[in-house]
Amino acid sequence: MSSPSQPDPRFEKAKLGDDELLVAHEKALGPKPDERARYRLAPLMMLFAMAGVILFAATYLNRYSGRFDRSVYDETALPNAGGAAEAKVDPAVAGKRLFGTPGACVTCHQATGEGIPGVYPPLAGSEWATGSEERVIRIVLFGLKGPVRVRGTDFPGTAAMPAFGASGFAWSDEKIAAVLTYVRQEWGNKAAAVTPQQVHKIRQSVGERKEWTQDELLTVK
């Protein structure tokens, strides 16, 4: 695109002075006579373009902003109703994780829920595990000691079931409810879920105590 007379690159003469430049552009902004009654399209198209961009922006923001919640990290998610930062966890998932925590249930009752014959009773198909919430919550909160009969087999009570509600483990109502919900619905068990409220009520009403025995528990409901 070279013009016939290339200007000297060492000093290219300006074709417009500073003041001319200001005046010319000031005029370009001022009201223009509507030459030959032709409407100027450019500004109108600009306006349309701008509107289009803003429409896109608003739609995109609305979709992927997570309602500007600072706890939402995944752009396709929405915050909980009420805007609480606490995420809803599936008790079965949390329960499974708790069950498998080293030193917790899995150590004795095994991942299969079958326990160890003669020492640790099974949870799968156990009438205790799937029976009254009142009893099973008490077992996990405070522990169990002495002989116990599970699935028609007598366990001599050489080992004891530790308390998860106090001392060492000191699990919260939520954790105990979660792990019990998992136990009651795994390995073919089909018992109702346990809520933190139920655990809380029993914890409050019993207060502090040592491990239960089978006979004591049988008096509960």
Add this chain to the structure above:
Amino acid sequence: MTTAPIQAGPTSGEWDAPAGAGAAGAPGRGPLLFLIGSALVWLVVSGVFALIASIQLHTPGFLSDCPILTHGRVRVLQETAFVYGWLGTAGPALAVWILGRLSGSPLRGTSWLGVGAAFWNAGLALGLVGIAIGDGTGTALFGLPAYVHPVMLASYAAIAIAGVLAWTGRRRGPMFAAQWYAAAALFLFPWLFSAADIMLVLAPVRGVLQAVVAGWFAQGLWTLWMAPLALAGAYYVVPRLTGKTLPNYDAASLGFWCLVFVGGWTGGRHLIGGPVPAWISTLAVVTTAMLVFHYVVVALNLRPALGAGSVLRFIAFGVGSYVLGGFVDAVTAARSVAVSTQFTTFDQAQQQLALYGGVSMLLYGTLYFAIPRIAGRAWSSADLLRGHFALAATGIALLVVSLGAAGLSQGRDLADPSVSFAAMATHMQVWLLVATGAQAILLLGNLLLAVNFLETAVLKPGSGEGVAS
């Protein structure tokens, strides 16, 4: 449409006389030439660091037993010398000069300009030594050690005084686009820099928020400082050399406000997929897309730069890269694209396209226009000027293409767990060698500019033919 030629005014040469003063005694000439000269020194210095860093990418052992020159530090040294030394020294000097020209009166506050120039360079030199010995802050584009921050801020303010005085004391009320951009850049840098200083150094925000602030700063430095500095020059030089009113000039102010208001929000796109609330990245994606509007306006306004002339060729290349960079940003900000280009050398390709192809080229063009008018004499060599353009254009194209290709290959390999790190490195090797060649070409080009400047403004000042009669 709006490109009606202006009636030829008095002979052009007359208009180029530094306003209100004879060529010899033009106020501010000394400090301005000092600022620009030092900017060229930093440009060459950063070019040397860039070459070392580039070689280290394919030959990791290169100079790496010297702790000062390990890759991490060389990268920061290069970036700091380039951004603060070259762009940040030449840019404000030219902005002040343009504001002075358009104010219709001689520059005022020029002794502050001199003092500021001296301290800005001293602070920068100290800062680079600090980075070399490991005192850098470790934040992108904010690598200068904390102890030089006050000096940088104060000296910048001193430099800006002359520009602000010229702006507030201008003869004509309504402003031209070059003035908006120049004034905005002068005002916004201290705000950005001090805000980042408070949130990252003095009273650091915690955790993830730091990444957010760092991203905001890096992007802000680009959209609110470097880009306006470069655009001020382009908006000034293009109509002066073409002699025509800028086409679609009525959209220019929309383009300006779009950059200023929307640009600062685009930083979060570098955090896509990172541990930050989703809305930060989402807002960034949206604003990056909105910024396309700004780029379209700039392209429309500055398209006459495509005309003939050696100076305008720099500007045309710069506008092209600047606008292209804006579109590439918008595309790669989209989440689905970002996941494969992020954290690869593709990011660097984009940065080089913007900083070198865009801002640097625009500043070169402005510089070639301004120096004869500041120094009062024509460039000493036309061949050096043409050579510089050829080398710069080739170097930038090679650099951007090679880094981009290496980045795409890296992104593909990173996403494929069966590709080992060693295999990934061999895939990139060729492109990284090309990138090193490109850095060498760029360095050579910048040396031509430096020599030309030395001969024109330093070695024979005042002799030869005057141009500002």
